[in-house]
Amino acid sequence: MDLDVNKPGSHGHRIKRILLSPKEEWPVIDAEPMTTGDIYKKWVIPLAAIGPVAGLIGSLVFGYGAFGITYRPSVGSALSMAVTSYLMALLGVYVMALIYDALAPTFGGTKNFISALKLAAFSCTAAWLAGIFQILPALSFLAILGLYSLYLLYVGAPILMKLPPDKAMGYVVAAIVAAVVIFVVAGAIVARVGTAFVPAYPMAGGDVSGTIKIPGGGEIDLGKMEEASRQMEAAANRAQAAAASGAVAAGATDSGALQAMLPAALGGWQRTEVSSSSAGAAGVGGSQAEARYENGERSFRLSVTDIAAAGGLAAMAGAFNVESSRETGTGYEKMGSVDGRMTTEEWDRQRGDGKFGVLVANRFMVEAEGHADGIDTLKQAVASVDIARLEAMAR
Structure with a gap:
């Protein structure tokens, strides 16, 4: 090469x-x-x-x-x-x-x-x-x-x-x-x-807990890593069982239930369209609902996505306490954990657009993206979705 x-x-x-x-x-x-x-x-x-x-x-x-x-x-x-x-x-x-x-x-x-x-x-x-x-x-x-x-x-x-x-x-x-x-x-x-x-060695098996310090800063949460591994193994087992029984998809939340969580209005922002979809592969499903909100010439989209089996990878990322921050000439980008949830945030002051997303229970991604009067508007849109209900649905 x-x-x-x-x-x-x-x-x-x-x-x-x-x-x-x-x-x-x-x-x-x-x-x-x-x-x-x-x-x-x-x-x-x-x-x-x-x-x-x-x-x-x-x-x-x-x-x-x-x-x-x-x-x-x-x-x-x-x-x-x-x-x-x-x-x-x-x-x-x-x-x-x-x-x-x-x-x-x-x-x-x-x-x-x-x-x-x-x-x-x-x-x-x-x-x-x-x-x-x-x-x-x-x-x-x-x-x-x-x-x-x-x-x-x-x-x-x-x-x-x-x-x-x-x-x-x-x-x-x-x-x-x-x-x-x-x-x-x-x-x-x-x-x-x-x-x-x-x-096999006697140390194999059992629960893992604690953290490992990474040279140069940061740490790995072994308990989170263990839980992420279990999620991925469970996803594989569900896929295998579903395939054996001839099922098309399993595990994803009904897209209609996600759509119902998107409010009809957000302050001065009116919902102008709403849609939902779902799909499955190898016995494991995923679903998503999205709505568009407008206020004058500005508009943004609010979505709730059930990533189902992919939550194992999201949980693995959480085990590494991933954090990043970058400043640009006109805005910023950052990612980290807020209240125990992985959160992404971007804003461009010059264009007046950005996005804000929260990963709930390592399974549901709630995200608002588009043109608004500030990042707080996108944060409020995400907060309008019932996070507690999503956490309950993930259990």
Whole structure:
């Protein structure tokens, strides 16, 4: 691969563009002629190898350590896990493409397998690059940065699958659910290969609690990580049971119930339209409701989304106490935990627009985005949704 990030047409330049300017790069990818072989040989095969190779080297050179004990797997077991992980990544991209392609007509999009394969392959870029941190066990927690791939999927799906704007979110929810299920199943297969070579130790099992301090600042909440793992395992079990019984979807809140939570008016803002949608994949569902509010020439959208199985990934991010803050010349962006809930906030003073979102019970995303007279208006819109009721629905 040509990794020169400043050379137009090189792999490095495309990686830089898809990560830093996805809204501009996705249309370029959409218009570029490609075949299945091109996508795999030039993108999937080399990038998907980063994590397995880094993990192989890290396990053999540094081993796995805890409580002063270091365990180094045999070459055979480490190689078997790496190869299995790599094969699951290659297969996973193809399966995701099939699902993305099949979902498109349901949400008013266009079936096109090559476009779906592009979406699956290029949206995974961040997750594959984050795999490099497996080479040093002390930095493996940084693999959480791979969640940026979900944003790449969110930006790229409407462009590649030709989705109408009002149905794009429903499609993305269903696509994320499918990706999470594939991730969990692949992880279970890799873990099974590993346990075939690694004996059980008395320290395995039980509950995990406490925190780990990260050098340079920050900490990992082990209790939250344990709970996130359980959520993802439960999602996988529900998917397997639903598939075995022939069920289409399970676990998602009825979209009509979410729609009923969107108020008819917010002060001087009037609701001018409202819609809802739901979808399922591999026995796990997702749903979403959205309303548009107008006041003069300004307008914003308020949405409530049940991410269902994807909540496991959201909970995993919460375990790392993720926080970020960035000031720009005209506004700011920040993300962190407020009252125990992950919260995102953006505002541009020059344009007079932004967004404010709250993740409730690691399952429901309540978000207001658009043009308003200030960020407080968007915060009040989010607060108008019954958070306590959503928390009760998540239990």
